[in-house]
Amino acid sequence: MKATARNWIIQAKIGLLTEQELIQLADDYIRDHDEFPDWMIAIAANKSLRGEEQLDLILTPVTEHDSVIIANEMLTLLSSGKRNIDQIAVASEQMYLLLDWGSPMFNQFIWISDEHALIKLGVKSADGYQEQVMQILNNIATS
DSSP: OHHHHHHHHHHHHHTSSOHHHHHHHHHHHHHHOSOOOHHHHHHHTTOOOTTOTTTOTTTSOOOHHHHHHHHHHHHHHHHHTSSOHHHHHHHHHHHHHHSOTTOHHHHHHHHHHHHHHHHHHTSSOOTTHHHHHHHHHHHHHTO
8 A cells, every 4th residue: 555655645746646636545545444554644634754664755765666657647647638748748847856867767757848848938849749758658657
């Protein structure tokens, strides 16, 4: 369960989930289970997870494995229409900021973010951008 909660926290950190959605996920978990860890209550109460192994993103930084999970979630959200390409690009910018500079995943997420910025500035055409983003996310998700 801690891995799932970590995924929720990363999604909230990069803007794929709102704070309220994160709290609701924790509330739902608590409601549906007779026993649950103290840290789940902390998530539901929007309290600090500082020092909590795996849930404190400073103590346990975002990894390439986390990137694979997040890329899958981005693909699902984009394909379903729950998030648009602009929201995925903003989340990609936040994601690369959590990764080690120059790592393969960093380079993929920064490309999504930078291309989006160039399109918004009018320097580049948006033609094919969403398809390229989906291909990059798929590459990340399957690595």
